[in-house]
Amino acid sequence: xxxxxxxxxxxxxxxxxxxxxxxxxxxxxxxxxxxxxxxxxxxxxxxxxxxxxxxxxxxxxxxxxxxxxxxxxxxxxxxxxxxxxxxxxxxxxxxxxxxxxxxxxxxxxxxxxxxxxxxxxxxxxxxxxxxxxxxxxxxxxxxxxxxxxxxxxxxxxxxxxxxxxxxxxxxxxxxxxxxxxxxxxxxxxxxxxxxxxxxxxxxxxxxxxxxxxxxxxxxxxxxxxxxxxxxxxxxxxxxxxxxxxxxxxxx
Amino acid sequence: xxxxxxxxxxxxxxxxxxxxxxxxxxxxxxxxxxxxxxxxxxxxxxxxxxxxxxxxxxxxxxxxxxxxxxxxxxxxxxxxxxxxxxxxxxxxxxxxxxxxxxxxxxxxxxxxxxxxxxxxxxxxxxxxxxxxxxxxxxxxxxxxxxxxxxxxxxxxxxxxxxxxxxxxxxxxxxxxxxxxxxxxxxxxxxxxxxxxxxxxxxxxxxxxxxxxxxxxxx
Amino acid sequence: xxxxxxxxxxxxxxxxxxxxxxxxxxxxxxxxxxxxxxxxxxxxxxxxxxxxxxxxxxxxxxxxxxxxxxxxxxxxxxxxxxxxxxxxxxxxxxxxxxxxxxxxxxxxxxxxxxxxxxxxxxxxxxxxxxxxxxxxxxxxxxxxxxxxxxxxxxxxxxxxxxxxxxxxxxxxxxxxxxxxxxxxxxxxxxxxxxxxxxxxxxxx
Numbered sequence: 001x002x003x004x005x006x007x008x009x010x011x012x013x014x015x016x017x018x019x020x021x022x023x024x025x026x027x028x029x030x031x032x033x034x035x036x037x038x039x040x041x042x043x044x045x046x047x048x049x050x051x052x053x054x055x056x057x058x059x060x061x062x063x064x065x066x067x068x069x070x071x072x073x074x075x076x077x078x079x080x081x082x083x084x085x086x087x088x089x090x091x092x093x094x095x096x097x098x099x100x101x102x103x104x105x106x107x108x109x110x111x112x113x114x115x116x117x118x119x120x121x122x123x124x125x126x127x128x129x130x131x132x133x134x135x136x137x138x139x140x141x142x143x144x145x146x147x148x149x150x151x152x153x154x155x156x157x158x159x160x161x162x163x164x165x166x167x168x169x170x171x172x173x174x175x176x177x178x179x180x181x182x183x184x185x186x187x188x189x190x191x192x193x194x195x196x197x198x199x200x201x202x203x204x205x206x207x208x209x210x211x212x213x214x215x216x217x218x219x220x221x222x223x224x225x226x227x228x229x230x231x232x233x234x235x236x237x238x239x240x241x242x243x244x245x246x247x248x249x250x251x
Numbered sequence: 252x253x254x255x256x257x258x259x260x261x262x263x264x265x266x267x268x269x270x271x272x273x274x275x276x277x278x279x280x281x282x283x284x285x286x287x288x289x290x291x292x293x294x295x296x297x298x299x300x301x302x303x304x305x306x307x308x309x310x311x312x313x314x315x316x317x318x319x320x321x322x323x324x325x326x327x328x329x330x331x332x333x334x335x336x337x338x339x340x341x342x343x344x345x346x347x348x349x350x351x352x353x354x355x356x357x358x359x360x361x362x363x364x365x366x367x368x369x370x371x372x373x374x375x376x377x378x379x380x381x382x383x384x385x386x387x388x389x390x391x392x393x394x395x396x397x398x399x400x401x402x403x404x405x406x407x408x409x410x411x412x413x414x415x416x417x418x419x420x421x422x423x424x425x426x427x428x429x430x431x432x433x434x435x436x437x438x439x440x441x442x443x444x445x446x447x448x449x450x451x452x453x454x455x456x457x458x459x460x461x462x463x464x465x466x467x468x469x
Numbered sequence: 470x471x472x473x474x475x476x477x478x479x480x481x482x483x484x485x486x487x488x489x490x491x492x493x494x495x496x497x498x499x500x501x502x503x504x505x506x507x508x509x510x511x512x513x514x515x516x517x518x519x520x521x522x523x524x525x526x527x528x529x530x531x532x533x534x535x536x537x538x539x540x541x542x543x544x545x546x547x548x549x550x551x552x553x554x555x556x557x558x559x560x561x562x563x564x565x566x567x568x569x570x571x572x573x574x575x576x577x578x579x580x581x582x583x584x585x586x587x588x589x590x591x592x593x594x595x596x597x598x599x600x601x602x603x604x605x606x607x608x609x610x611x612x613x614x615x616x617x618x619x620x621x622x623x624x625x626x627x628x629x630x631x632x633x634x635x636x637x638x639x640x641x642x643x644x645x646x647x648x649x650x651x652x653x654x655x656x657x658x659x660x661x662x663x664x665x666x667x668x669x670x671x672x673x
Contacts, residue, residue: 163456171416174423258545
């Protein structure tokens with residue numbers, strides 16, 4: 001019994017069908033608890049007032065925006081090395097979720113930025129990096145959409161994801177070099193000294209858990225949809241071959 | 252490989268090859284800038300390095316989709332793939348040909364256009380140097396984008412969407428070096444970064460481009 | 470050394486088109502593929518030429534020995550006949566183009582831009598490209614399209630000379646060339662394609 005068994009689409013569908021109800025429920029509970037706790041049961045920050053509470057959306061979505069790309073990178077590598085269809089489809093399924101997470105992070109950032117920095121948008125390195133990440137997501141999704149043959153699309157998007165990752169990291173450093181910025185440091189780190197106060201910290205952790213679970217549920221669900229689409233196409237192709245083996249396949 | 256380079260250069264220079272279009276585009280962009288931001292000399296001096304870099308980048312982008320599309324349509328790419336030349340080499344040569352016909356003229360023309368934008372007197376050398384270091388990377392990254400989109404009908408727009416984010420680091424370091432040069436600061440750090448990126452791109456990108464072209468030829 | 474195809478299955482877009490093909494092509498022989506339009510001849514030739522992967526089976530003895538010619542000739546309209554041929558000769562590490570020009574009756578057109586040639590002349594130039602490669606195995610997809618009777622005779626003669634010099638040819642064509650060789654009808658290999666799993670089999 002190896003993990004790779006779930007690379008079989010049918011096995012994967014079975015597993016994800018059993019997991020999905022739990023994931024949806026857990027994600028809903030975590031988000032509900034985390035956001036209620038964060039929004040209504042924590043004190044206002046003495047400098048930032050109630051605007052600080054947007055971190056409960058901003059930080060988790062920003063984390064997931066990056067992790068979604070990272071997950072796509074890993075899935076692309078698995079596709080290139082082991083050629084498991086589920087892996088390629090999971091990468092495809094994650095991209096739109098990643099786009100939405102990036103957008104949420106950018107929008108909540110803008111809403112937070114207005115009272116804090118007096119502007120909705122600044123060409124701060126972190127904001128700029130997210131904007132560039134957003135462009136990478138757009139190109140990746142556009143390439144998937146533009147190619148008809150699914151295996152060709154999987155190959156090309158995987159290589160684009162690899163090359164894009166390298167350039168995303170390069171861009172991150174380039175942007176840092178280009179403008180030092182006014183974004184605050186990391187909200188979360190293992191080094192407790194720099195952390196936000198505990199009273200904000202725990203609801204934030206719950207929110208992050210909620211976003212992770214929500215992301216997993218969405219990706220599993222969307223991968224299932226992609227698998228069913230491919231299955232339908234495969235069944236159609238087989239039916240066409242059985243009914244009309246002499247039929248007009250293009251040579 | 253040399254035969255391929257000579258053929259591509261010859262094709263670009265003959266009628267209908269499109270040589271000079273990129274240069275003309277560069278000129279027009281630079282001419283349009285004062286119309287859109289105003290003719291104040293001080294403002295133009297400030298933005299000149301960035302505008303020249305952006306114009307050169309867009310002029311490079313403009314001709315990318317013809318880099319492989321012509322050979323794809325007339326079947327030459329299939330024949331090259333069955334020839335003794337490695338596809339990685341074919342793409343590297345195509346990028347070199349693109350640079351010689353598009354990038355190099357831009358580098359040479361940039362100082363003249365700098366005059367139009369009232370570029371600071373000290374900035375010309377660094378501008379040319381930064382463009383000469385950066386534009387080869389633009390051509391090679393472009394070859395990767397062209398290989399990705401070669402099988403797609405009307406892939407030109409998609410090509411831009413895919414390639415432009417990849418151009419970000421080159422643009423940042425190139426324009427930063429040109430800006431520092433124009434303002435009399437030391438441009439060596441961004442120039443070194445730029446050279447590093449170009450070297451890395453030239454070393455690695457042919458393999459990525461060869462891999463995607465092989466997938467597209469299948 | 471011969472070209473050996475064993476138990477080959479080829480497909481397009483993950484769907485097998487032909488399966489169970491086996492044949493050998495030794496020096497000095499020709500093999501003509503026949504079959505109705507859309508029966509998979511082009512796919513088979515592209516697979517033998519190495520442009521796409523076989524879905525099953527192997528192609529042996531093809532490495533660096535094949536000169537491939539398809540419907541598109543890969544000619545550059547802006548280059549002259551001689552420049553076009555010289556380019557392909559250089560790519561294949563050769564330099565002699567005079568023999569090929571003479572064989573396809575193109576000597577009078579050397580300085581003409583390829584864009585000004587008629588369809589038949591272009592086709593002849595495309596076939597002359599095969600000769601300058603000096604590769605032993607010709608893989609040809611409908612080589613006689615848009616050729617008139619005289620040009621077909623020139624082509625048949627070139628193939629015969631190629632075979633006599635120890636080369637071999639694998640071609641898909643509908644017309645009788647008068648070239649000695651076996652004929653392989655691919656039609657029976659189509660129906661059996663159902664035995665070969667599709668690339669998308671994992672989804673079923």
